Amino acid sequence: MSGVRDDPGMDRTRAAHPTATPLGSATAAVVSVVRRTVDEVFEGVAGLRRDVESAFAGGTTVGRDDLAELYPTLTAPLRMPGGLAKGAGFVAAPQLLADAPWWLEWWVREPSGEPSRLVVDVDPDGEDFYDYTTLPWYRDPQRTGEPTVTGPYVDYLCTDDYTLTFTAAVRNGDAFLGVVGSDVDVGLFEAIALPSLRAVPCPATLINAHGRVIASNSPHRRGGSLVRDVDVDALWEHGTVAGTRLARCGNFPIGLMY
């Protein structure tokens, strides 16, 4: 932590002479909370992926009605009381379904308990149509084949909320069928991470790969803003830059900067 005093903008005075153990265990606790949360969401996503893949495994034509049969499993994460997901579902690759060239089978949590289907303009000639294949939550798992965390971002395609989206590619052999995923409200994610963040005895901030702030124990790091006073690319690459460290929270682009 030699460089902390070179950063007058941040209140790091309490971190000037930390004993390694309290700081280390406090940051490890944050990482563990984030990992557990992310794992829980991806567990639900993996379940969705298995169900959608088996629906397409038969090789017969699949239409919207067949997806409707997936309703119980697609909405399972949204029925769990106190569950993290506020939205979940399957987004089909263009021209995949027999009766709808573009389709989102996406459901959102409702206060009443019964999830409702999100109605999006999927008519390419429609006023509100949007080509979702260009959006990161669709494009990135398609490109990499890896589960992806997108955000925080304003989800203007669906709920217009500030959102973290967890998606995974759905495949049938080599064929890419689309993505399954879950949305988590950034505010909820923040609330889950905050108690452990507050136990860290120096400014500590959860950021994504772009250096966008997800949650922080410092009022100087506002949610949604970009970290610009630290070289975030270098931080992700080397794990430490000028006394600022980054602890990765698993294999996902969420890191704890402190």
Next chain:
Amino acid sequence: MGTRRFGRGPRSALFAPLESLSRTELVTHRLADAIMLGLLTDAEQLPSETALATGFGVSTVTVREALTALRQRGLIETRRGRGGGSFVRSPAEDTTEVLRERLREYSPGTLRDIGDHYAAISGAAAELAAERADRDDVARLRSAVVTLETAARPGDRRRADGHFSIEVAAAAQSARLTRAEMALQTEVGPLFWLVMEDDSAHGLAVERCRALTAAVDDGDGPRARVAAQERISDAVGNLTERHLELVRQPRE
């Protein structure tokens, strides 16, 4: 009358089944959009209530409510008896006429006030976008500018222009500003997009959007705000001129 004649081309999606949770508003929006976009033309007879209900996959009660809403908006008229039914009232060519009529009713002062509100929202969104946009956000803004630039038909230009503004608000990372932008587009968007039928106004809008994107890319908030405000100011200027032109002409 059946729905068969709606079964081809871009209109086929128009009468495709709606989702199980569809509501009166959805049916209303779908039909209103189709009328505004000219997919349904003037004097065209709509399918019967039963056929619409089957086509949309909703109850006849829902269809009846939607038709009432469309009638109240003057988009259809219903004739009773033999040869009766619901008929489209606003052909695509006349959509611009409807907007012109609306523009005639706004005073220059009202236009100025709408512009002030719009400039406040989009200016703030642009300034924050410059502070907060990451590489992906900037890439999406650039691609939205290209879409706007290559859009030839007024409808495509309108849609591209709307998307660009929503991308800016989303790049600001503000859900509230994004919703405010969307609400303004719903309220006064069609009027503002009237200017898009004019090629030189379209060219100017593309220039402003490009300048805004460059400012966001440079992280220059004040410049981004100015570009966003100038964009609104251009449109208000254009609309005010049109308004004055309209009130100079005698009403029929």
